[in-house]
Amino acid sequence: MPKLIFVNLPVTDLTRSIAFYEAVGATLDRRFTDETAACMVFSETIHAMLLTHDKYRQFTAKPIADAHASSAALICLSAESRAEVDAMAERAGDAGGARDPCKVQDYGFMYGRSFEDPDGHHWEIMWMDLEAAKAAMGQGQVAS
Template sequence: MAIQAEQTFINMSVKNLDKSRTFFEQIGFEFNENFSDNNAACMIINSQTFVMLLGEEFFQTFTKKSVADSTKMTEVIIALSADSREAVDELVNKAFAAGASPSGDQMDHGFMYGWSFQDLDGHLWEVAYMEEPELPLE
């Protein structure tokens, strides 16, 4: 039997919760206030996927391991799909305007287009659009 989670919560350490929340609001994300407080902010990716922005000290209470410095190491790359090439560019350009840094060059493979950025804490985000394959006519 395959495991299927009802919802996905990605927990992410941030140095300054207020600045991180403002950054993601500026690029268009909303937050669930029922799961947000002075230690955490619940960012909505879609109805079943959330990113928990956790202040670094609060994040540390969930693990006995050291918290990675995401400005020097990559612990994860979060990839988001977009519904068009223009939507990819719009989101990444909003991120840059809000203070993000480039992560990689735009990639264009014809059927797939993407671009990436680093958020204020150095976490890597990729945004991609992939054309749906045409189904053969029957």
């Protein structure tokens, strides 16, 4: 079985956050969802757990950061194409997130945009042509 990634995010309004992530392209997994948490599925291996502040506090004694005021993580998803990058960033903005809080990255072989969800969590969406990246870097392979 492949390793699964669960990114746990504290949210102030669970219903709003579910709607936002559905608009961006994630699907709700009702098996792991209740009035305190929602599991949003981006792929077979990538999930975002949206947790109310009370639920999130069950997992840490640290204060919950205001992601609008500080940064603790940049979460990046890959995309199949430049068009998919643009579509996801546009949907995020249309759904109430902040579109492109950082400048668009366009290196020809790699293209990326970003968004913040309504709680300020920063997401990046990147597309890369791996063969073009190898050629641009003058290598037979890109370091992993």
